Amino acid sequence: MSKLVRCLLSFVILFGTVVFLSKDQSFAVASLDGGENSNTIYFTIPLNSFCSKSQVMDLSLNVTSLTNNAELSIHLFKKNGDEINTQGTSYDGIESEIIPGAPTTVKKDTTVVYHLAYGGMYQNCSERVYYGKIVSNTTGSSILAGGWVDGAKGNATILINNGEPWTNKSCISSGEGNDLVPTMTSNFAPCGQVSASTEFSSLNAAWTAFNDTIESSGRGWHTEKNITSGWLEYAFHSPQVVRAYTLQTQNSPNNTVSVARAPKTWTFEAWNGQEWIVLDSQNNITNWVYSESKKFSFTNEKAYSKYRINITANNGSVEHIVIGEMQLLPN
Ligand SMILES: [Ca+2]
Incomplete structure (x- = not known):
């Protein structure tokens, strides 16, 4: 394999798998978990119906924890629902720290970033990201999240929880059997x-x-x-x-x-x-x-x-x- 081919393949792997989704796909998200007492918040990506083999788009997501040591993961999905695990890329001073699907711990008042460029001659439209979700594993943690896309078709804000802080109010029982009470480790933890x-x-x-x-x-x-x-x-x-x-x-x-x-x-x-x-x-x-x-x-x-x-x-x-x-x- 020539250096050029290897280089092109690496580029495809790095940049070729990010996706976007159209609003008409939102019904596919509504039936999944999520909601006020869930540990999961979904978001759609504007301009996700756009796909060009001649234009590059940039996508950036950022998540700030307002409480200490929030453990969370960001998940990105293709139009067909398959999950994307493409590592983000550093670009123009934006350091990508998040690997989609992998847990990351965010300290209080700290922001983690995911950045990806896609489209252009290496884009495969079937690989676009259509929607995403943030799963918080820390009950009581509060985050502020958002992002943007930018490209030849314009730029738009990725709105997560209407730009407002979102608190994980879930209490997923891990009690034995069908015990509704989780395995408590103090009078207040993990919840209740x-x-x-x-x-x-x-x-x-x-x-x-x-x-x-x-x-x-x-x-x-x-x-x-x-x-x-x-x-x-x-x-x-x-x-x-x-x-x-x-x-x-x-x-x-x-x-x-x-x-x-x-x-x-x-x-x-x-x-x-x-x-x-x-x-x-x-x-x-x-x-x-x-x-x-x-x-x-x-x-x-x-x-x-x-x-x-x-x-x-x-x-x-x-x-x-x-x-x-x-x-x-x-x-
Ligand atoms: Ca006991």
Whole structure:
């Protein structure tokens, strides 16, 4: 292969795969994920119906993170929906830092850029970018994104979220099974909020009942010492329909202690915005077994933002109520 051919091939690979899309393709995007509580925001590219084998176009995208360490990826798509993974190019002082489809971490008040030139004698029109999306992997992160295209047919702004900052409000559950609560790593992370009437210590914080781990003795949610009633609550980032919940004791080798600290009498409640609604009542639950998960189901068709278990008695311990794990389930 001659140097010239290799050079031409490299040029084609570098510049030949970027695409643009027409507005009449937007319906293809609407059915995909996205929306207010999604982690994904879509954008179309102006002038994407234009394709010339004699004219070069430039495209530039920039994403600024307004919050710290936003992990995100930019995805670009052809007219047929195939994804484009062409590395961007440096041009006229614009350094391209983003590789489409690959995750990148953006620090607060920092901008990352993607630039690509396309068209001209090397363009294959079927390889045009038609639309794109930004996927944020960091719940709560806020970004400001936009871009432009510039060429012989004119220039235009790539508008993303109408030029306004966009916040990832998603809360994708990564809880075990069909648990609607994600695997919590604090009372606030990754999303939602865990709270309790009392917590004995940091080792016994409320969130340790939602961390998908059955801890050893002394861990898991404990009420304050010598308090044997109380509530444990999870507030979702968006309303959810809960029709069942599970409870587990702590993973204690001393089963007597686990049973004594386990809930005995309680109500399971939902917050309707004004008051707590009782969805389920349990009395005299005494048959706890070491690390066993007990499931309680009830009828409910309403989506509520907050649920709690409100415990009025344990199984005889004068020290604590303990819940090792709790799940909120759709059925
Ligand atoms: Ca736990």
